[in-house]
Amino acid sequence: MSIKIGFYICHCGINIAYRVRVEEVADFARKLADVVVSRDYKFMCSDPGQEMIESDIKEYGLNRVVVASCSPRLHEKTFQSACQRAGLNPYMFQMASVREQVSWVTEDEDEATKKAKTLAAAAINRVKYHHSLETREVSVHPDIMVVGGGIAGMQAALDIGSSGHKVYLVEKDPTIGGHMLQFDKTFPTLDCAACIGTPKMVDVGQHPNIVLMTYCEVVEISGYIGNYTVKIRKKQRYVDVSKCTGCGECTRACPVKYRLYTPEEKEVEQAMTDQGGQDG
Ligand SMILES: Cc1cc2nc3c(=O)[nH]c(=O)nc-3n(C[C@H](O)[C@H](O)[C@H](O)COP(=O)(O)OP(=O)(O)OC[C@H]3O[C@@H](n4cnc5c(N)ncnc54)[C@H](O)[C@@H]3O)c2cc1C
Numbered sequence: 001m002s003i004k005i006g007f008y009i010c011h012c013g014i015n016i017a018y019r020v021r022v023e024e025v026a027d028f029a030r031k032l033a034d035v036v037v038s039r040d041y042k043f044m045c046s047d048p049g050q051e052m053i054e055s056d057i058k059e060y061g062l063n064r065v066v067v068a069s070c071s072p073r074l075h076e077k078t079f080q081s082a083c084q085r086a087g088l089n090p091y092m093f094q095m096a097s098v099r100e101q102v103s104w105v106t107e108d109e110d111e112a113t114k115k116a117k118t119l120a121a122a123a124i125n126r127v128k129y130h131h132s133l134e135t136r137e138v139s140v141h142p143d144i145m146v147v148g149g150g151i152a153g154m155q156a157a158l159d160i161g162s163s164g165h166k167v168y169l170v171e172k173d174p175t176i177g178g179h180m181l182q183f184d185k186t187f188p189t190l191d192c193a194a195c196i197g198t199p200k201m202v203d204v205g206q207h208p209n210i211v212l213m214t215y216c217e218v219v220e221i222s223g224y225i226g227n228y229t230v231k232i233r234k235k236q237r238y239v240d241v242s243k244c245t246g247c248g249e250c251t252r253a254c255p256v257k258y259r260l261y262t263p264e265e266k267e268v269e270q271a272m273t274d275q276g277g278q279d280g
Pocket residue numbers: 147148149150151152153170171172173176177178179180183185186187188216217218
């Protein structure tokens with residue numbers, strides 16, 4: 001089937017037309033290959049603007065539509081619906097943003113018109129490659145994984161868990177907390193970092209909807225949005241976590257030091273070592 005494209009450029013009142021010579025862009029588009037109809041109009045998103053597209057689809061047998069106007073975030077759905085009402089698959093539509101990306105940000109009229117023509121030509125070329133698509137429903141797995149148990153990951157897990165969803169919080173280090181829990185005070189309020197962080201650590205640990213996976217790393221992700229399968233590597237702890245009370249005795253024997261201690265902690269550490277030495 002031969003490609004038949006309808007091109008429409010919007011004035012947006014004067015929002016586009018005060019910088020872009022819209023009639024000139026419409027004339028330019030009219031001469032491009034496969035363009036059957038090319039028009040400019042004051043307000044493309046108005047009812048008469050949409051009806052113009054619908055009537056052209058029927059009259060000229062258009063199988064592609066391009067609108068050069070505002071951002072797709074604003075009116076892509078509007079024009080897709082117009083296409084659909086006229087019997088054209090909504091995915092045979094392409095939008096070019098000549099307001100946000102051209103008239104609002106380009107001072108020179110010649111430059112703006114040239115840029116609008118380039119965007120129009122690109123959209124017209126692109127729409128030729130569109131295919132009809134169908135929307136369909138697929139089931140999604142509602143569980144959520146959060147990677148990284150810093151302050152951001154902890155809060156995300158708590159928010160999601162409290163909204164009723166199951167969360168897997170994966171942290172590569174042996175403990176959650178991240179950077180913040182290593183500080184004394186935090187700018188700008190100079191609040192005690194541990195006073196903010198540790199209650200969250202406890203909440204995460206006790207939350208019925210959060211599965212905490214510390215000392216674990218993501219090694220493989222497959223699937224697609226809503227249906228991911230994730231492979232996690234659990235690192236060897238050499239400790240029976242069900243029996244560990246967190247007393248910290250083992251850290252004294254461990255030759256690996258993960259972090260810098262504050263002077264106060266160093267003092268305590270030294271005292272404990274001295275004490276241990278005397279005992280021994
Ligand atoms: C020296 C310093 C001073 C700062 N001072 C202040 C301050 O005064 N005020 C302030 O507001 N901010 C401050 N910040 C910034 C603040 O600490 C950070 O913005 C904040 O801690 C970031 O939190 P986060 O959860 O995003 O990341 P992080 O705290 O970095 O946590 C990320 C977590 O993800 C884990 N992780 C990383 N990769 C993986 C992976 N592949 N798999 C599993 N887990 C992973 C890490 O182990 C870590 O636990 C400071 C930062 C630094 C470095």
